[in-house]
Amino acid sequence: MWSRLAGVRASARSFGRRIEARALALAAVATSLILLVVFYYPVATVFADAVFVDGRPTVEPIVSVLTSRFYLVDIFGFTAYQALLSTIASVLLGLPGAWVLARFEFPGRETLRSLTILPFVMPSIMVAIGFVATFGRTGTLNAVLRAIGLPPVELLFTIEAIVIAHAFYNAPLVARVTTAAWESVDASAVETARSLGASPTRAFRDVVLPQLLPAVAIGATLTFVFTFASFPIVLALGGFQLATVEVFIYSRIQNLAYAEAAALAVVETAISIGLTYWYLRYEGRNRGSGQGARPQPRRSLWPEAWTPSALGVRIGIGAYGVVVLAVFVGPIASMVLASLTGPEGGLTLEHYLFLLERQQTGASYQVRPLPAITNSLRFGIGTLLVAVPMGVAVAVLTTREFPGRAAVDALAMAPLAVSGIVVGLGLLRGLVFGVEAFGTRVQVTGALAVVAAHAVGAYPFVTRNVAPLLGNLDPRLVESARSLGATRVRALVDVELPLVAAGVVAGAAFAFAISIGEFDSTVVLAEGSTSYTMPVAVERYLGRRLGPATAMGCVLLAVTSLSFVIIERFGGRYGGRGGF
């Protein structure tokens, strides 16, 4: 009896082991399949327009872009220039945040860390509204400057406005990725260096910094790729004289001039992927041998003794706090205020009442708030569940050494580098219209397709958050687990992932955020059906008065804030206990 039970157990165990041994390969195959169906094939249908005209192969569209002084110098040149400035601004604004979050202890630190990702999900129209209210001629900033006797500034419709808005979106990204790396630095390495006589500065430079640099670099790379393909915010806050390449891609697609649109998109993508590839080669060369997992103790934000250096540090943090108030809190607070302001400037709840009323009396063909919230959450959770395993699998596979690793890795990052407008058109052609097969039309739409599309856009974040940390781990950790009989997956789940939990959680939060904020693919795949999301509702409620749209925007912020806090708490437990 007992022995039979034990036998059943043993065979179940061995079956489990067989699956386990294949799990990584399965995840890789699944990832490739998803990528093929919801990314490579759809995008190929658009890119084909750049190299086939009337069914004949041609290089003409791409050559005409590459030989056009206007496109090459004026547009691509300017696009790269603003992306570079935006990247510098995002890094400068993000790094102090990472330092404060990783190295100081204060009440609400974890919640604050969860909320740093909020700007990431703000619909661009909301950012535009918040920026006009904050940095506009009659905005908050000028009111403050006037109050303290300084001359007003004119920021809107300049390149500065674009750069600040891009920093608003991307500094949190830099901060998050760097914080995750900082929290994965092994304290014992620092202590060893200190006990061998290194000064705190020296220990930081030789031990901590090498582990942070890949994270800072990836934050910068991602920021550059994003801002290189930035679209609505550029025209909303800068104006057409500051148009980027994406503006022209949009314009050509609107006019159905596909060859030119595709040629521009191909060049844009090539630049982005080239840059990513270049970064990845650098990341591959920086392999550490850390043990991870025991972060250094944090200092209290309120020092025990007010020494001059402690005072200097606190003044610096205070100054940084003021900048954060202006750039991040200002625009978000302005939007909240706008949602509570009536037509004549008094406080009112009418815009929220509009949402309630629309919920209760809205027709089936109208966008209602509650379905928008539940759809967003469903897609977000679905994306998280699909993108995290995808991202981790790709991270594990690409931290191994093999020829062409960086190229494979760069291709896996492609979803970040392709214009959202192009992806949207590709999804429409490839999935919504489907393909004719055996006399029936095979189409892929609805919730599953949306989740798959979101996951494709989100998993690179998981990969990029996890890969540098995995690369920093001492390979012997896995080797010893394997020699004790663990499968590769078991070693990953029990040994490696807990050590890089900070990165996994940050990646998961990003995956969720990407899904919540995604617009282009969602409207295509959910076209005409009832699976609209919160950003779609914000867009729909835009009218002559901003109230309803900003109220919906605030609902979006509230729902996502709560989600992020929950994701981080849950994820923190996983990291803290070394497993579920």
Next chain:
Amino acid sequence: MKRRTFVRTVGAGGIVGLAGCVGGGGGDGDSGSTADTATEADGDATGTTTGTPGSEPPELVVSTYGAFVDAPSTSPGPWLKETFESEFDATVTFATPDSEINYYIERALQGVDIESDVYVGLNVDMLIRIDERLDDGLFTAVDDIGGRGDVKEGLNFDPEGRIVPYDTSYVSIVYNETMSEDGDFVAPETFEELLEPEFEGDLLTQNPTGSATGKSFLLHTVDAKGPDGYLDYWEDLQANDVRVLSDWSTSYNAFLEEEAPMVVSYSTDQVYANREGQDLAKHQIRFLNDEGYAYPEGMSIFEGTDRPELAREFLEFMLRPDVQGEIAQRNVAFPATTTAELPGDFAEYAQAPPEAVTFTYDELRDNVSEWTQAWERQFASK
């Protein structure tokens, strides 16, 4: 320990399963039924999936832009649906694809069936795109529907008679007269005056590709300065710091926030301002050169409709005097017909220009892409 293994493996299996579904299209929206619910109809088929054929009113799918059915202020869609259904034996279903007419052009290009019967919200730009890209123009001729003769002659923009206008707007300058040192801002009266230094940085307009108002304003300058002169005019405008923003919402919000005293918008602006009890001094209308650019919207019937009779009835309904009056008020635009029934105070806040300007279909078909792209190149290269 063991539980975790189990969870992990199921997790991986789940993903493979999902990939399988996605890869195969898993019957999602591939029901082979008449209405392709996943993409076309409103998805929420309002529970009318059962019952015997014939016992149900026939369905008329009306495609339009989002704001026509879903604007936060008022939109004509719901009223039209309710009224039409109460008078005719039919169910109106709205479809609002995000890329509007391009969605249907794309479907036609890829050889995919179009499951819609009527399109409401066509403009001349869209028509030109249809004719440029498709050999057989997507829509049928509707010149002989009842009430067609009541449409104001100047609004017709399709020489082939496929499109019937149902309302029109005029694009003009809206300005805020409280915005100046002495609280008395006066907008310029002509295009020429707009270039004067006192109006530096005072005008907000929109991307011609991304917005109807921006496109109309650009075309108005082409009309005023000629195809050979409009680029020079824009060079001067740019030197005078005109702001070309992404879309109407963004620019109008900046105008409300008093970022600039003038914005390119619609001449019916005061209808809203009055409705919301706003200060009309902040919503003054100026027709440059005493002209406004006409922006008529039209409707038509898809060639592939399987309910041509019902579709014609819907178009005739849209032109009826009482319905024309309702559309005008709910869409805050001018009716397209001479016979519309409007309340007496409508004209008080809805201002029409002394002279309406517009280009013909033929003039635009040959030039509009070129005009727009030349403008883009000049304006964007700083």
